[in-house]
Amino acid sequence: MRRLLEFVEPSGDDVCLDVARGGGPMAAALGPQVRHVTAVDATPARAGSRGGRMSTVTFGTGPVRIARDCDLPPASTTSPDGLATGAAAAAAVVAAGPGARTAAREPRRPRGDGPDGGTIRADATALPYRDNAFSLVTARFSLYNLGEPEHVLRELLRVCRPDGRLIIADLVRGNLAGPDRDRIERLRDPDHPGTPSIARLTEMITSAGASIRRLDVFTVERPVEPWLAGAADEAAADRIREALTDEVDGGPRTGAKPRMIGGELWFTQSWAHVAAEPIS
Template sequence: MPHPATAIQETGAATAPHLRRLLEFVEPDRDDVCLDVARGTGPMPAALGPQVRHVTAVDATPAPSGRRDGRMSTVTFGTGPVRIAQDIDLPPGATREDVLPAEPRRRGPGTDAPRAGGPDGMTVRADATALPYRDDAFSLVTARFSLYNLGDPEHVLRELLRVCRPGGRLIIADLVRGNLAGPDRDRIERLRDPDHPGTPSIARLTEMITSAGASIRRLDVFTVERPVEPWLAGAADPAAAERIREALTDEVDGGPRTGAKPRIIGGELWFTQSWAHVAAEPI
């Protein structure tokens, strides 16, 4: 039976259980030189900062169509409280110059020049398929809930692996669906976000990582339950949010299945997602 998620106090700040789980999976080292690539801002640079030598944060949020300056305001992937419902066990020296931006290989007009980035709030703006860093610059590269939103995921993976040194680690954390599950679950995701790219199966995600040139070292797949309302706060419009709310409530009352396995917890409507943490090493 799932139990309520409780925050864990660490280095003066509360760390949510799902983030703590990811940090334990990452196994950061004091000698690690890290790169976090995200859609907008995220919690990883600040969480990793006290545990590694250096962190560089990249905001690779694609520019919306119609914008010419290549810029947009950052966004945060908010999970809200979660319950970890079930676990499935499945099968570091660098110099300062290593993490300084190299000349970008492809730069469009008006894009921001690279800047030093990290948990101090400074963030590099860059194309996730053309990162402005030298080959093998980082011992640890992370991408949390962003792989499918930064461009073609196969191109993004190849670029993340390019900047990850031999013997380093690439950590991908993202939504997945079971290998036998159909794509129906994506219907409510697309109601909330019409640009939702689809949820990959576990097999598809790992296949893409290996095809990009990496070896899978560890895999952590688990189910979480989330309250609906914080998630719906990011819906495209109120009408879409209400349609999702009605579909989930109908399922609780015995109606058609949505694939989200909703239920009432403490008087609130919750739903489920499957998350995966993948640790890979460049070949």
Template sequence: MPHPATTIQETGGAIAPHLMRLLEFVEPSREDVCLDVARGAGPMPAALGPRVRHLTAVEAKPVPARAGGRRTATVEFGTGPVRLPGEGDLPASARRDAYAGPPARRGSPDGATIRADATRLPYQDDTFSLVTARFSLYNLGDPEHVLRELLRVCRPGGRLIIADLVRGNLAGAERDRIERLRDPDHPGTPSIARLTEMITSAGASIRRLDVFTVERPIEPWLEGARDAVAADRIREALTDEVDGGPRTGAKPRIIGGELWFTQSWAHVAAEPI
């Protein structure tokens, strides 16, 4: 059963348990030259910056909207609590020094923020020892093309870290129905097997994999719905399931009088071949 994921207060800031789990998985080094690619401003630069020698943060251009549609933020993790399984087992080091050191270094050496196309990064081959992309892969262009570009700028022996939503290899497609009610442009949630297959096909070897379930309150997530009607349809579908109705794949529950649902997240560590 997932446990409540409270924010841990540290000197100079606070960090959520799900981000601490990712940081521990990344295993950043003081010798790392790191590139973080995200859609918009994400939390990774602030978390990774004090732990590496140099960090470049790219705020990548979003995918153009399809004709007749609009592009919304498919995933939004900055609002609302989450529940993680086994969060109490996180290493003490992750809790102790999550915000140790100076403020994160963002962008180029002169501090500017870099904005670029994730399928055409403005860096030479083999530039970075650590490349990270958190909940961005499917929003920045063709994911296979993005993966090849992330691997291109990663040095031999370096690490590419992908954090994204997944579904179990045996899970049905009904889960994506809820996602597409919220965002008609949602590209579909890949299975774990599909995500790892794309990474290996792009030219990498999988080194480590961390897959786990997260519970989230529905209301902060529904702030990204295309309209109030879509949000109401999602609430109705999840409430019906709680009452014994058709399954949505979201495994909803009522916690403290609020409607919560589940997502599966994966952290993948890969090395260029």
């Protein structure tokens, strides 16, 4: 979250809109640094969803470890598969789980004198706000879960001021990486929409009517067990554990690059932060 906030570069004059699936932490993190934050829970209502599953999803569970310098090219470079990286944040450890504490100032509730106050429910493809209403619009790990991403992006850009910026944070895969990695994701969540390549994500944003100003792509490692707490069922979790353990022991590759850290099984993901501006 600290890395994302540095990327966002919020100002005290910003009027912000955060669109998330469920109660994400972004609005609370932005609150102390901007003039006003409006938080939208845009969790879609899905017909025929599996009984017993939670209707909202919180992305972060468990610690997240940014890959170390030895795993990354120098700052401001791009690897052959298109993964731009920043080694300045390498070796940082971010506590992202419930109840986690960091050295950063503890976020307060979103503040401001806008009409919405707290979190409201709305459709991400039909937001109840006028054109050009916000100077900063954010969507963290939710773009592909709020409806058709192209429609969501157009709506986020509609409510963003011409001189404002749209920040998208999401999972990605390298431009040369195949979709095999999604097999593990779909074992955990059969509704997983698939992980876009970096090129696909940036293409969608520009096609929706924005120009990309900055891009930060980096690799993180996560412990498997907190992530598997959100699995569809225990049988699916067992299959994932078995596949990842087999790979550690020299078996078939899953694309998750698992390894043992301190006696625990960890795996990798690639995250992207994209800053874009509406094209007038």
